[in-house]
Amino acid sequence: xxxxxxxxxxxxxxxxxxxxxxxxxxxxxxxxxxxxxxxxxxxxxxxxxxxxxxxxxxxxxxxxxxxxxxxxxxxxxxxxxxxxxxxxxxxxxxxxxxxxxxxxxxxxxxxxxxxxxxxxxxxxxxxxxxxxxxxxxxxxxxxxxxxxxxxxxxxxxxxxxxxxxxxxxxxxxxxxxxxxxxxxxxxxxxxxxxxxxxxxxxxxxxxxxxxxxxxxxxxxxxxxxxxxxxxxxxxxxxxxxxxxxxxxxxxxxxxxxxxxxxxxxxxxxxxxxxxxxxxxxxxxxxxxxxxxxxxxxxxxxxxxxxxxxxxxxxxxxxxxxxxxxxxxxxxxxxxxxxxxxxxxxxxxxxxxxxxxxxxxxxxxxxxxxxxxxxxxxxxxxxxxxxxxxxxxxxxxxxxxxxxxxxxxxxxxxxxxxxxxxxxxxxxxxxxxxxxxxxxxxxxxxxxxxxxxxxxxxxxxxxxxxxxxxxxxxxxxxxxxxxxxxxxxxxxxxxxxxxxxxxxxxxxxxx
Amino acid sequence: xxxxxxxxxxxxxxxxxxxxxxxxxxxxxxxxxxxxxxxxxxxxxxxxxxxxxxxxxxxxxxxxxxxxxxxxxxxxxxxxxxxxxxxxxxxxxxxxxxxxxxxxxxxxxxxxxxxxxxxxxxxxxxxxxxxxxxxxxxxxxxxxxxxxxxxxxxxxxxxxxxxxxxxxxxxxxxxxxxxxxxxxxxxxxxxxxxxxxxxxxxxxxxxxxxxxxxxxxxxxxxxxxxxxxxxxxxxxxxxxxxxxxxxxxxxxxxxxxxxxxxxxxxxxxxxxxxxxxxxxxxxxxxxxxxxxxxxxxxxxxxxxxxxxxxxxxxxxxxxxxxxxxxxxxxxxxx
Ligand SMILES: Nc1ncnc2c1ncn2[C@@H]1O[C@H](COP(=O)(O)OP(=O)(O)OP(=O)(O)O)[C@@H](O)[C@H]1O
Ligand SMILES: [Mg+2]
Numbered sequence: 001x002x003x004x005x006x007x008x009x010x011x012x013x014x015x016x017x018x019x020x021x022x023x024x025x026x027x028x029x030x031x032x033x034x035x036x037x038x039x040x041x042x043x044x045x046x047x048x049x050x051x052x053x054x055x056x057x058x059x060x061x062x063x064x065x066x067x068x069x070x071x072x073x074x075x076x077x078x079x080x081x082x083x084x085x086x087x088x089x090x091x092x093x094x095x096x097x098x099x100x101x102x103x104x105x106x107x108x109x110x111x112x113x114x115x116x117x118x119x120x121x122x123x124x125x126x127x128x129x130x131x132x133x134x135x136x137x138x139x140x141x142x143x144x145x146x147x148x149x150x151x152x153x154x155x156x157x158x159x160x161x162x163x164x165x166x167x168x169x170x171x172x173x174x175x176x177x178x179x180x181x182x183x184x185x186x187x188x189x190x191x192x193x194x195x196x197x198x199x200x201x202x203x204x205x206x207x208x209x210x211x212x213x214x215x216x217x218x219x220x221x222x223x224x225x226x227x228x229x230x231x232x233x234x235x236x237x238x239x240x241x242x243x244x245x246x247x248x249x250x251x252x253x254x255x256x257x258x259x260x261x262x263x264x265x266x267x268x269x270x271x272x273x274x275x276x277x278x279x280x281x282x283x284x285x286x287x288x289x290x291x292x293x294x295x296x297x298x299x300x301x302x303x304x305x306x307x308x309x310x311x312x313x314x315x316x317x318x319x320x321x322x323x324x325x326x327x328x329x330x331x332x333x334x335x336x337x338x339x340x341x342x343x344x345x346x347x348x349x350x351x352x353x354x355x356x357x358x359x360x361x362x363x364x365x366x367x368x369x370x371x372x373x374x375x376x377x378x379x380x381x382x383x384x385x386x387x388x389x390x391x392x393x394x395x396x397x398x399x400x401x402x403x404x405x406x407x408x409x410x411x412x413x414x415x416x417x418x419x420x421x422x423x424x425x426x427x428x429x430x431x432x433x434x435x436x437x438x439x440x441x442x443x444x445x446x447x448x449x450x451x452x453x454x455x456x457x458x459x460x461x462x463x464x465x466x467x468x469x470x471x472x473x474x475x476x477x478x479x480x481x482x483x484x485x486x487x488x489x490x491x492x493x494x495x496x497x498x499x500x501x502x503x504x505x506x507x508x509x510x
Numbered sequence: 511x512x513x514x515x516x517x518x519x520x521x522x523x524x525x526x527x528x529x530x531x532x533x534x535x536x537x538x539x540x541x542x543x544x545x546x547x548x549x550x551x552x553x554x555x556x557x558x559x560x561x562x563x564x565x566x567x568x569x570x571x572x573x574x575x576x577x578x579x580x581x582x583x584x585x586x587x588x589x590x591x592x593x594x595x596x597x598x599x600x601x602x603x604x605x606x607x608x609x610x611x612x613x614x615x616x617x618x619x620x621x622x623x624x625x626x627x628x629x630x631x632x633x634x635x636x637x638x639x640x641x642x643x644x645x646x647x648x649x650x651x652x653x654x655x656x657x658x659x660x661x662x663x664x665x666x667x668x669x670x671x672x673x674x675x676x677x678x679x680x681x682x683x684x685x686x687x688x689x690x691x692x693x694x695x696x697x698x699x700x701x702x703x704x705x706x707x708x709x710x711x712x713x714x715x716x717x718x719x720x721x722x723x724x725x726x727x728x729x730x731x732x733x734x735x736x737x738x739x740x741x742x743x744x745x746x747x748x749x750x751x752x753x754x755x756x757x758x759x760x761x762x763x764x765x766x767x768x769x770x771x772x773x774x775x776x777x778x779x780x781x782x783x784x785x786x787x788x789x790x791x792x793x794x795x796x797x798x799x800x801x802x803x804x805x806x807x808x809x810x811x812x813x814x815x816x817x818x819x820x821x822x823x824x825x826x827x828x829x830x831x832x833x834x835x836x837x838x839x840x841x842x843x844x
Pocket of ligand 2: 043044045086167400401402
């Protein structure tokens with residue numbers, strides 16, 4: 001069978017970074033080909049070359065055995081190559097339908113006037129085929145990240161591409177949505193579409209991929225069949241070493257001080273009468289489905305959204321938190337789930353971002369920034385978290401998605417808060433760095449901080465938490481001990497709806 | 511995914527989209543009622559007409575500015591361009607003695623040409639819009655003086671020229687309501703622009719550019735070309751404003767036009783268009799222009815000193831934008 005796409009000896013350099021070194025990759029018709037590798041391995045760069053966003057420095061791209069030169073996104077579309085980018089690239093002020101058909105609007109009257117009715121009808125059809133209950137006219141800005149991702153997927157599908165590239169499509173999706181996506185992928189597969197699938201979630205590989213190509217440091221490592229290659233083998237190909245992942249050792253915190261206590265927190269439907277406490281040295285995991293209200297709880301505690309009622313105690317003293325500044329002053333740090341929007345100044349360099357929340361520590365008596373210390377500190381964290389960047393002076397927007405993530409983690413680590421809330425701390429982070437972050441969180445707890453981890457990945461919750469708080473529809477449905485709690489027990493609490501007739505929770509995803 | 515997907519409440523959506531216009535409109539009504547209570551002269555037909563007349567030139571310029579602002583840019587050259595186009599019109603009609611339609615077309619074409627220049631600087635040379643249009647503003651101001659020899663050009667030889675803005679077709683049908691043509695032209699320009707923004711691809715890409723230019727590019731759209739198109743259209747509309755002002759003054763005044771760009775931007779902002787791009791409406795801008803005209807006229811009728819009129823206008827701009835921010839926060843929390 002001639003491969004649909006075959007890329008050979010692809011080379012690409014950015015200033016200071018040799019991102020791709022003679023890489024090869026191919027996709028067969030009807031194949032799901034997973035592309036794996038650590039953060040910064042070059043996966044997105046390779047796919048951006050295939051989809052006409054970047055131009056290659058050297059190498060050959062063949063489509064159906066014929067050499068092609070992909071020079072622009074438009075040309076890639078015409079060749080039948082579609083891509084869902086890792087970074088959400090929607091236009092927030094337009095509605096879903098307008099986003100999906102941007103550049104290809106159905107037109108009437110002299111090819112200039114948009115046929116809005118057909119636009120909405122086509123979108124509705126597309127959504128129906130995806131079992132997606134979404135109004136074509138909904139403003140994209142008002143959607144959660146997960147739903148925005150679904151709109152991106154719909155957009156890619158609408159192109160009817162022969163090759164479909166998905167760069168971490170499931171990073172923000174819940175299980176039901178992932179299942180739906182996989183159904184769609186299988187359907188496309190049956191139609192002979194070739195699919196490139198990039199993800200850091202190992203379990204997805206076995207479920208959906210036919211073959212796996214692994215990259216490391218911009219180099220091609222190898223291609224193996226997905227079904228009969230053990231996950232450990234793939235991981236060691238990715239990181240060049242084996243990774244140990246021991247379950248948590250739960251410390252005895254009987255006599256430890258309660259660092260953070262939250263009583264009867266309320267905010268609309270999303271947070272209903274939530275009470276819990278975290279002790280010094282403890283890691284409290286927050287489990288639940290998307291939209292359960294976990295993020296909302298964190299945002300209220302952090303002062304990013306105002307509470308309607310409730311009390312917050314830090315070190316046993318009642319604190320009034322009206323805005324994030326109050327929270328930071330009380331010693332609470334929050335790592336938000338949407339780092340791109342809230343956590344990073346993408347135009348500034350890595351060092352500036354890392355010290356952003358603690359800049360006052362780096363000011364000389366005259367009010368001048370101590371640049372050398374800032375850079376030294378930044379370099380320390382770059383090493384500690386293995387942030388892949390040519391130097392601490394690189395602008396963060398040039399870092400790969402996962403490495404941008406680590407920069408935000410570094411920022412809050414440096415800020416040194418007593419209570420740290422991590423919202424999806426490892427989303428888009430590779431396995432190697434993930435276990436580094438787990439170790440770090442454990443170390444932070446051992447140092448006497450109180451840690452809250454919100455995660456949609458159950459294995460992560462189980463791997464980290466000393467206790468597990470489960471939420472459903474804005475209510476705290478239970479707190480379970482960590483360690484060997486069965487997943488089924490967590491799921492039971494996570495789906496414990498108030499009554500069978502309530503509609504699903506609305507609003508921001510947790 | 512069928513489980514967890516639902517839409518924001520319709521009330522919140524309505525509040526978010528419709529309320530700014532309603533708010534601005536309510537503000538306008540409030541001002542009108544206030545001034546008519548304060549002075550019996552305010553509601554006179556002749557005064558209303560003069561308010562509309564005053565709003566027409568600023569309104570047309572504000573429509574042009576709205577287009578550029580929606581793409582996430584800013585156009586500081588609208589006032590200077592208006593003057594330049596008026597001068598071109600004068601050269602064609604008075605100096606060269608060409609027929610009236612050619613003079614009008616020449617002014618509009620000059621506007622489009624200038625817009626193409628600004629657009630190219632911004633889209634192709636990547637000069638920030640603020641700088642590109644600041645430069646264009648100075649260039650056009652200078653050129654107007656050079657071309658006209660720093661003297662006003664009068665249109666006494668072109669019969670019917672003043673009718674363009676100050677005549678009234680409406681009077682023939684409704685003798686008691688002599689709405690000047692200039693106002694009709696404003697409404698026509700606004701209506702056509704609103705249609706283009708709302709219904710055509712040019713408008714769609716204008717919003718897309720302001721919302722996320724990179725995403726538009728990644729979608730395979732030739733973003734630069736459309737951006738230049740928007741600047742050109744804005745330029746053409748400034749050309750219309752040039753004809754309007756020349757007709758109203760029966761002359762092209764080469765030194766006129768300073769400060770017009772700020773009045774235009776003020777009207778846009780009061781009308782709820784976001785300076786960061788991606789959102790805004792022509793209806794809002796129209797209301798913004800009317801609010802400014804009513805305010806200045808009303809204050810004058812109440813014999814408030816000129817200096818204080820400017821202070822009040824400035825405060826209104828800040829207040830209007832602050833209310834818009836409050837509204838958006840509430841909409842986000844809903
Ligand atoms: N536009 C750019 N300018 C400079 N460097 C870049 C640019 N784009 C990517 N890089 C660098 O190229 C390398 C590969 O990045 P890439 O985004 O392809 O990684 P990735 O494998 O997709 O990682 P992740 O899993 O984190 O998304 C990284 O070191 C990154 O910093
Ligand atoms: Mg990537």
